[in-house]
Amino acid sequence: MAADADFEEGCRLYGTGRFSEAETIFRRCLELFPTNPDLLNALGSSIDARGSSEEAIPYLQLASRLRPDSAPFHHNLANVFRRVNNREEAENEYLEALRFDPQMVEALHGLGSMYLEDDKLDPAEACLQRALLNSPRFVLALHDLGQLHQRRGNRKEAENSYRSCIDSDATFVPALNSLGMLLLRQNIVDESRKCFEQAIAVDPFYLQARCNLAVAATWCGELDFAIRELREATRTAPNEGDLHFNLSLALLAAGMYDEGWQEHEWRFHKANPVPLRHTGIPRWQGEPLTGKRILIHAEQGYGDSLQFIRYAPLLANQGALVYVEGQDRIISPLLATVHGVLGAYSRGDALPAVDLQISMMSLPLVLGNISWPPPAEQYLNPPESLKLYWRKRLSLHSGQKIGLAWAGRPEHENDSNRSISEQDLAPFGKPRGVSFISLQFGARKAHELPFTITDYCSEIDGFSESAALVSQLDLVITVDSAVAHLAGALGIPVFLLLPWNPDWRWGHKLSESPWYPAMTIFRQSVPGSWKNAIAEVANILPS
Helix, strand or coil: CCCCHHHHHHHHHHHCCCCCHHHHHHHHHHHHHHHHHHHHHHHHHHHHHCCCCHHHHHHHHHHHHHCCCCCCHHHHHHHHHHHCHHHHHHHHHHHHHHHHHCCCCHHHHHHHHHHHHCCHHHHHHHHHHHHHHCCCHHHHHHHHHHHHHCCCCCCCHHHHHHHHHHHHCCCHHHHHHHHHHHHHHCCCCHHHHHHHHHHHCCCCCCCHHHHHHHHHHHHHHCHHHHHHHHHHHHHCCCCCHHHHHHHHHHHCCCCCCCHHHHHHHHHHHCCCCCCCCCCCCCCCCCEEEEEEEEECCCCCCCCHHHHHHHHHHHHHCCEEEEEEEECCCCCCCHHHHCEEEEEEECCCCCCCCCCCCEHHHHHHHHHHHHCCCCCCCCCCCHHHHHHHHHHHHHCCCCCCEEECCCCCCCCCCCCHCCCCHHHHHHHCCCCEEEEEEEEECCCCCHHCCCCCCCCCCHHCCHHHHHHHCCCCCCCEEEEHHHHHHHHHCCCCEEEEEEECCHHHHHCCCCECCCCCCEEEEEEEEEECEHHHHHHHHHCEEEE
């Protein structure tokens, strides 16, 4: 049968990507030879290639039963099981392929890459290394090994794997794209952009590289280029959430809010989506709110909640009965202090019956023109008893009382850029007549700083107490973390230290923020270096 002219024609059509035509020929042949394993495997592969993986499985299973010692048949079946997300059967079939051909690099890579997807890093590495032992220039395994190293935080090993992959095949665009992003995260900007450009030169339709080149341009403040590229990409792939989401970040950074907030709704539909919450309750679409009970709910970080809760009074002013769901009890009591909020709850609490719901960061979209310029007056109001307590505590300190936060959450994707090492802050030890108060919560500790600072963080229980302490300070110096929003929303003067690739909400050139009138922004002038920004701030402080 393998020499039959029709079968060969079907294989030729399959090889040129004409899968439906190949399927037609293989089906006609199958009527004459219903138990031929080569034909069954070819037919199943054609059906799978045209996008009907579930339909392909019976043909591939029968082929494997008829020729049980065929490693390629088991490998094909494993790939199809993997595509339909039957991980257990996929693993079994990969192992069967390797039982009959232990050196089969395609099966070793397939099993290893599936383990990598499932975050089973040790068995993934074992499979990928075995594949490379048999075929050192196998680019798929080299690339996935780089992904594995990167997931473990081993940047140098990841870079070596990507470079080895590119050395083996300079046209392998996934490795060019991955290396570009790895370098961009390390502030090696020019080489990063060259990687994306090289990938695009190889394949102008490789949207990941086009998207990442636009992201790099956004980070560099080249917003016109980024917006143009991402608009074009979204026209090419209108349902790709990541393209729309990155377009939203560039638009918002450029101050193009109408289109930016529209595109920002794609955050719920990107590869790593923001979870949609309370979908059983009608979402507010801008209809009249008089007498309506509406739930505003947090969706991402604490800083986002502190920034966007400012819109709650606008809903109350329209006659709404406003309730808020914060992330947890660390923040919810402080959100309850905002004017117009009737009650604040935490995730998992029993909620009041409401008519409508909306995510906090969707409020500017639905509010439209009245959301900008944003309400910027002080809107957080910690309890007077706590403010009095911290006023007395801080009265023991002489001179200007300055709060300091130098690191954000380590889990944040840009934390390596936005957080500052303790040694980089040494110039803050030179000013006299100031008392530094630590606002650094989490793993980073005040005693690691090279100058004297008072640390009350162990006494702080939630944002209400933090807000009360901050409200008694003369100044807050902070990186881009929740502390910046907390101080800004309290109306306290803030010196914000920003990396070269700032979040959209701070723009790229402003030294002030429309979100917080008492904020002054100090930016890195060189990617990865805080020297100039910290020196600027240190020179302003009392000497």
